[in-house]
Amino acid sequence: MTAHAVTAPALLASAATQHRGLTVALFTVFVLVTLGITVWAGRQTRDATDFYAGGRSFTGFQNGLAISGDYMSAASFLGIAGAIALFGYDGFLYSVGFLVAWLVALLLVAEPLRNSGRYTMADVLAFRMRQRPVRTAAGISTIVVSVFYLLAQMVGAGSLVALLLGVTGDAPKQWTIVAVGALMVLYVTVGGMKGTTWVQIVKAVLLIAGTLLLTVLVLAKYHFNPSALLGAASEASGKGSAFLEPGLKYGATGTTKLDFLSLALALVLGTAGLPHILVRFYTVPTARAARTSVLWAIGIIGGFYLMTLALGFGAAALVGPDAIKASNPAGNTAAPLLAQELGGGAGSTGGAVLLAVISAVAFATILAVVAGLTLASSASFAHDLWANVVRRGRAGEKEEVGVARIAAVVIGAVAILLAIFADKLNAAALVALAFAVAASANLPTLLYSLFWKRFTTAGAVCSVYGGLAVSVLLVVFSPVVSGRPTSLVPGADFAWFPLENPGLVSIPAGFLLGWLGTLLSKETADPAKYAELEVRSLTGLGAH
């Protein structure tokens, strides 16, 4: 229904492109199926545990798929394949950080979080602290990280529809953003965590199937000899062997190298601090199942990033950088163009079909990610800020879930408006900022809470607000916002911080501020509460 609303203007704009009708049809099927699942899940959602945590009824494998579906955004599917196609090896550097990051979640975070928390990240951060200050800080940080990430996805969705459906002008972009926003709010308010999880599972299966198909087709062209594929890619790139070495994107100057180091730190430490990822660990019954879900996620996500290598180098070799850049200078259409080429080229039926399939998968990818983000931020608003801070624990379960649904609608509406009126925002910079805040504000506080006995409320408040403020301020005074023609405010120049990614400074700052706040505060940590958190987080005693 909603899909028609988006695509009707697009179809009217120019009905010539062969694949468009098929893309729209496939995507409509996806939307109808997921809405069906959502309504079914909504009927099964009775209490707060159902709404926030899907009744903790998912298996480790199901949750592993859902985590992958939550994590593999359009940025990683289209963005990384495109970056590899245009910059060769440097595109691959992203994937490595995105994968290695999961070890932090596996070794340090997933199981203790599942054992000691209930619905949100703040449950664990505030466990041994004074509730109101820490929950307020953690709730704000959760919402800020999720909204940055959400905006990136929605701005990206707007440009994507223009690219994949070959339409121009602002109207189709804006209709896409409205439709994506309306669908994600529906998934969350009606289906809660159960509905959202199934949407992510369906999307993960589709994305993996689509990527696997393209990978096999690419490798088959080179007789399953990866070295031949690499050779063809470097030759077609026009850059020779430099295409297969690091440096084309980040190696230009000392500043770009530092910028990459900064991004790499944020990627590897940010994942385990992303609230929409953390809440996924509550959807399984035990810590052991949380561990199994991360193991599956590592396998699925690792396999996916390995396949993006084939996609990126395949696009470079078979489509060629000139054709990719002509379609989109950032390379975001490399994977769809590769699909068209593998299906038989532009104008062929096979090409049209494969292009339509991959485009529909890309749309599905965006929907699943934004639903997860909306759920995490509205849950934190209702559970942390409303129930525990405003109502001081006097709100009933019904009221809390009601507030979460309203919050989802409000956050959805705000995200739609921001995404439409701020479409100049750079999606990649927004994602990098979300990771930097997660690594600078959330991860230090989470690790100190779990493993440092002396950590206090003042320390927690300092690391959350400090990490958050330092990362956001550094971006405000970076070339992302001013000083360059591509900046958000191109006319002004108040950029004194040279790096686009704040992590190199903000992550150590977050850890340092949490430590300083603890040392300088007069209060001492409550040893009994720490004993309780430690015993519960390691044994699962008293787990929800």
Next chain:
Amino acid sequence: MDTTPQPDAPPPGDPGTFARIEEGEEFRGLRRSFRGFAFPLTAAFVAWYLLYVLLSGYAPGLMGATVAGHVNVALVMGLLQFATTFAIAWLYARHAARRLDPAAAALRGHAAGGTAAVPAPAASPSAAPQEGAAE
């Protein structure tokens, strides 16, 4: 300041129970086994990843050296990051299944058994352990 009931407050068991468990040798063994495995391994993979990132930025000559055909050191190093990630995940899963899970289950069992055999004086001493055991 927060005297009102918290929906997320831990089950109102005897606060001394957790402290007693935490001081026990059994729990200390579990903690040593977890930290002794997870902390050094975390330091190792973060260092290994940073080495890879630094080499990519500052040692182009080494990373560009050919290994075989069109495969260079950079690609091998990147794929090794994948391999070590999979290997560390597998190692941790094995360690957890062999050492951590049985110890955690035993502690949960003792906590449940302990409160059943010796009723604690607190108001609702069995809430937490029973939930844990029901898992």
